[in-house]
Amino acid sequence: MISLNYEEEFSEIAKNLKASEIRELLKFTQQPDIISFAGGLPNPKSFPVEKINSIVENLLKKEGASVLQYGSTEGVNSFRDTLSEFVNERYNIKTKRENILITAGSQQALYLLAKIFINPGDHVIVEAPTYIGVLTAFQSYSPKYIAIEMDDNGMDTHLLEEKLKELKKDGIKPKLLYTIPTFQNPAGVTMSLDRRKHLLELAEEFNLLVIEDDPYGELRYSGESLPILKSMDKNGQVIYLGTFSKILAPGLRLAHMIANEEIIHKAVLAKQGIDLCTNTLGQYIARDYIKGGYLIEHLPNIIRLYKGHRDLMLDMMEDEFPENVRWTHPDGGMFLWVTLPPKIDAEMMFKKAIAHKVAYVIGSAFFPNRDHKNTMRLNFTYSTEEQIKEGIKRLAEVIKEEIS
Numbered sequence: 160m161i162s163l164n165y166e167e168e169f170s171e172i173a174k175n176l177k178a179s180e181i182r183e184l185l186k187f188t189q190q191p192d193i194i195s196f197a198g199g200l201p202n203p204k205s206f207p208v209e210k211i212n213s214i215v216e217n218l219l220k221k222e223g224a225s226v227l228q229y230g231s232t233e234g235v236n237s238f239r240d241t242l243s244e245f246v247n248e249r250y251n252i253k254t255k256r257e258n259i260l261i262t263a264g265s266q267q268a269l270y271l272l273a274k275i276f277i278n279p280g281d282h283v284i285v286e287a288p289t290y291i292g293v294l295t296a297f298q299s300y301s302p303k304y305i306a307i308e309m310d311d312n313g314m315d316t317h318l319l320e321e322k323l324k325e326l327k328k329d330g331i332k333p334k335l336l337y338t339i340p341t342f343q344n345p346a347g348v349t350m351s352l353d354r355r356k357h358l359l360e361l362a363e364e365f366n367l368l369v370i371e372d373d374p375y376g377e378l379r380y381s382g383e384s385l386p387i388l389k390s391m392d393k394n395g396q397v398i399y400l401g402t403f404s405k406i407l408a409p410g411l412r413l414a415h416m417i418a419n420e421e422i423i424h425k426a427v428l429a430k431q432g433i434d435l436c437t438n439t440l441g442q443y444i445a446r447d448y449i450k451g452g453y454l455i456e457h458l459p460n461i462i463r464l465y466k467g468h469r470d471l472m473l474d475m476m477e478d479e480f481p482e483n484v485r486w487t488h489p490d491g492g493m494f495l496w497v498t499l500p501p502k503i504d505a506e507m508m509f510k511k512a513i514a515h516k517v518a519y520v521i522g523s524a525f526f527p528n529r530d531h532k533n534t535m536r537l538n539f540t541y542s543t544e545e546q547i548k549e550g551i552k553r554l555a556e557v558i559k560e561e562i563s
């Protein structure tokens with residue numbers, strides 16, 4: 160019997176895959192008596208269980224075994240057609256079946272985009288802070304990150320312009336720009352219309368590909384809705400990612416990439432080596448859910464539920480948090496972003512929070528270079544109203560102790 164040293168056998172890419180410290184920290188949050196604002200889960204009350212049940216029953220009765228068969232890598236044609244009709248009308252874009260790839264969540268779409276676009280050392284522009292999952296999806300392809308600061312109006316496109324000019328002087332052309340313009344994860348902020356226009360002007364001037372990740376756009380609780388970047392994209396530079404995770408159910412693992420046909424074709428080739436096709440039954444379920452008008456019918460229920468949670472969390476923070484703490488006031492989505500006084504380190508404070516039976520995600524995890532130690536992300540969709548009330552009280556105590 161020989162015994163293999165697996166560590167030696169792993170590929171260079173696998174050797175670089177490390178469990179994030181954040182995942183380690185999140186383990187603490189799963190203790191049953193902890194009120195956790197750390198996760199990013201939708202509220203299970205938002206899942207239309209009965210409706211999905213009746214759609215599945217109908218599908219199996221009417222279409223039988225075909226809904227359980229492998230499908231094409233691009234996605235089920237009738238679902239892509241239904242989806243293109245839906246997004247064209249709702250987002251004022253002109254997309255066809257050929258521009259749509261159905262993926263196993265938008266997380267997979269991010270991975271596919273890294274696979275088809277990023278060579279090690281390529282420059283990728285992200286927002287500061289950005290979605291942790293994009294850093295995970297891209298990590299095997301070892302890009303260099305350029306993080307652009309945000310304010311209440313999203314990514315600061317004037318800083319972006321300066322940075323792009325600087326890079327051009329050094330002969331560097333970034334490969335991709337990744338943005339979550341609406342109800343950003345983690346910051347909760349939304350890019351203003353002026354900045355959306357400016358960003359696209361810059362994309363044109365500097366010949367940039369833009370990934371518009373939009374899992375939360377449909378979850379608006381206040382304010383005016385804004386056009387998606389894709390609807391203002393004249394040159395096919397925007398790759399739009401939508402998902403059913405937050406408006407239907409994340410367990411279906413169903414999302415869509417909308418892009419120029421050439422990009423879709425390459426992403427299909429990359430996907431063939433990963434999973435052949437996205438879960439077929441889920442695609443039929445989502446098709447009939449949209450076609451039957453249930454998505455449009457049910458969205459206001461989700462919005463009502465989450466608006467209540469957001470308002471309650473903001474009110475509680477207003478009442479309980481000390482004066483020198485600031486936070487964002489998101490018009491939608493699932494998260495808000497807290498900035499503590501500069502001397503407070505949210506990572507150091509985490510243990511104290513766990514001792515007080517409350518949890519958050521430390522903000523530095525959302526920055527490629529792990530700075531901004533005095534920040535944290537709070538989720539307001541998953542906890543019950545009672546948990547929000549009690550959890551914010553506990554968190555306020557922790558912060559006050561830490562400040563004093």
Ligand SMILES: Cc1ncc(COP(=O)(O)O)c(C=O)c1O
Pocket residue numbers: 199263264265266267290292339344372374402403404409413414
């Ligand atoms: C900004 C962003 N992108 C992508 C995802 C991945 O979503 P899914 O793979 O469930 O579609 C998430 C999930 O939280 C997210 O917040």
